[in-house]
Amino acid sequence: MAAHMGHRLRKGATTGVVMAAAVAALAASQAPEAVQPPVDNAGGDHAIGAGDTTPPSGRGSATGDSPYYTALPPLNTPNKPGASSNLPVITGPAEAGIPASVYSAYKRAELSIRSTDPNCNLPWQVLAGIGKVESGQARGGRVDANGTASPRILGPALDGNGFALITDTDDGAYDGDTKLDRAVGPMQFIPSTWATWGQDANSDGKKDPNNIYDAAQAAGLYLCANDRNLALKADLDSAILSYNHSTEYLNTVLSWVTYYQRGTHQIPDGTGVLPVDRSDDVGRGNRPHPTTPLPTVPTTPAPTPRTPEPKPSETRPGTVKPPTVPTKPPVTPPVTPPTVPAAVKVAQLAIVANQKLTTTTGSAFTGAPRVAALDAAGKPVAGVAVRFEITGTTDTRFAGGGTTATVTTGSTGLAASPALRAGAKTGSFTVRATVVGRTLHAAEFAATVTERQADTLTRVAGDPLSATTGTSFTQQIQVKATDKGALAPGVRVTAVIVTSKTDPKESTEGPSFKRADGTSVRTVTLETGTNGLLTFASGDLLAGDKAGTFYLQLTAPGGGTTFIDLTVTAPPTTPPATDPTPTPEPTPSGSGSPEATPSPSASPSA
Structure with missing residues (x-):
């Protein structure tokens, strides 16, 4: 951190003196070929660069708050010949030079926009200041003859780590990334902007963010x-901050605007100083805070000692020889009037x-959000990209499964979102509609x-339900749910085993699921099926080990309630088993065996 900061302190700073210098620079005469913007303080506004900065309202930015280059101008800023200053006249330091194609693009943009929006008072030096901070003037002017950066200039993936989180909006058409967006080109536009x-x-039939024109x-x-x-301080600050929501960014850009207002020159394409010291070099989200002010510029120049002119073959020690402007300047396309976006x-x-x-879980909403894009006179504006976004804790989605959708207004200025379908979550959320590229409310x-919901639950005809303890109910149970007379599919029904219809509390014994x-x-x-029926299959309901009368209570959102009787009986009593073997008759009491009775026919012995 110290090494980075020390390097910046040697180059300059962006405190109050720089801001005051910006006021003087933009209010004073411009660099060669520049147009003087008027300063209108009739309404009490400050001139450009005076006082503290105020961040703009709104959430959008052109770059997605991507990293930017924090290097500051040299302390000895260039000064136009003849100006009242003790600073030396600098005719060719590399920092003051702007590559020819890049310089041409800024000048052409200023002239083109002044022809269609003269009240904006856009000075080309503001574009140059942003171009310096965003890409180091297209990486030192590394563009082809048509002004297209080669290779293309891409910022880091906008993954929310230190800057905005922006998922892919262009299918990788501009940035080659189909998951996240990146800032693209010399002026670092994000694809959605x-x-x-x-x-x-440059009238080549393409809108190319990598083309400097x-x-x-x-x-x-x-x-x-x-x-x-932009001749008013508040508007200039707001404009620059709309590019990147950082006060340090604003100050850095204004320091370069001041520098270029003091004088600059063209250098060959590809020979500019490559950018260094990017804002994320010291940790994402931790922007550097340069604090050293520029020295105060005296109003009376100090005397300058006369120095003998060197011979043509000599070079004065300590001086930098200005680079030679290319003999074959880049192709300069004709000025093309800007196409004002419909969103403006x-x-x-x-x-x-x-x-x-409103809708119920799992259902489509009966209507879609619809808006009209209107101009200041209340007339419809066609061709405006309107972004619809679902915000809040919900699983509701647009048709196609997304949480965002962009729709272009038709000839009547109307735009409606795709159909919305609720998921399983209940609750409230918001759908926001915004104009893409604008920060309107x-x-x-x-x-x-x-x-x-179901306002009625009815058991489909069936036998009374009974089972003996220790078994299960073998009968199938079906219940029909209806709401306002129509079948009610997808209704969540609560089933409870209770012992009383008048005081239905969950039973602690008896049947169970x-x-x-x-x-x-x-x-x-x-949950009821698509036919509105709720089914308990055979064996789903156990009888338990307690005989008695119980109830299956069913309730649904919307008031539907029913009770189904459950009878649990004890098994029948079984008589004891008997022995099939016959029991012998009892023996008479007496001594010994019974005497034999003589047969009547027997003869007595002699």
Whole structure:
């Protein structure tokens, strides 16, 4: 950090003195060929660069707050010949030189925009200051004969780490990244902003953010948006901050504007100083804070000692020989009037229909957010890109599954979002509609998702339900859910085993619901099918080990309630088993065995 800061302190700083210098520079005569912008303080506004800066309102920025180059101008800024200053006349230091094609693009953009929006008072030095900070003047003017950067200039992926999080909006067409957006080209436009503000300033049939002519003209239009007058401090600050929401960025750009206002010159393409010291070199989100002011410029020049002129073959020690302007200048296309984006004409987004949206879970909303893009006179503006965005904790999505959608207004200025479909989550959220590339007040639509309802639950005809303890109910149970007479699919129904209809509390014994893991519970939540039916299959309901009368209570959002009787009986009593073997008769009491009775026919013995 110290090494970086020390390097910057040797180059200069952007404190109050720099801001005051910007006032003097922009109010004083311009560099050669420049046009003097008027300063209008009739309304009490300060001149450009005076006082503290005020960040603009709104969330958007041209670059997505991408990193920028923080190197500052030399302490000895260039001075135009004949000006009252003790600073030496600098005719060719590399820092003061602007590559020929880049210089031409800035000048052409100034002239073109002044022809269509003279009240903006855009000085080309503001474009040069931004171009220096964003890309080091197209990386020192490394552009082809048509002014297109080669290779193309890309910022880091805008992943939200230290700058904005912007997911892909151009399918990688400009930045080659199909997941995240990147700032593109010499003026570092993000693709979504370029889609609105892009220009074809060199009339080659393409709007190319890597072409310095296209990019410079688009940047000028972007800075002049919202009827800004850049001769006023507040508007100039707002314009620069709309490019990148950083006070250090504003001060750095203004320091280069001041520097270029004091004088500059053209150098060959490709020979400019390559940019160094990017703002994310010291840690993302930690912008450097240069604090050393420029020295105060005296009003009376100090005497300059006469120095003998060197011979043509000699070079004075310690001087830098100015680079030679190329003998074959780059191709300079004709000045093309800027194409004012339709978005610039919009004064407001008016809500046309469906400001309040409601539906139930899993259902489509019956209406879509609809807005009208209107100009200051209340007339519709066609061709405006309107971005609809779902915000809040919800799983509602636009048709196609996205949370954002961009729609272009038709000839009537109207734009409606794609159809919305709710997910499983209930609650409220907001749909915001904004004009792409502008920071106008958003049109907001309130949306609510509630549970699906059924006002009636009825058991489909079936036998009474009974089972013995230790078994399960073998009968199938079906319940029909309806709402306002229509079948009610997707309704979440709560089923509870209770012991009383008048005081329905979950029972602690008796029947229960069998779970897949083998355990049982006495409260479950089920959902009706597409036919509005809720089904308990045979064996889903266990009888338990307690005989008695119980009830299956079913309730649904919307008031639907029903009770189904459950009878649990004890198994029948079984009589004891008997022995099939006959029991012998008992023996008479007496001594010994019974005597034999003589047969009557037997003869007595002799």
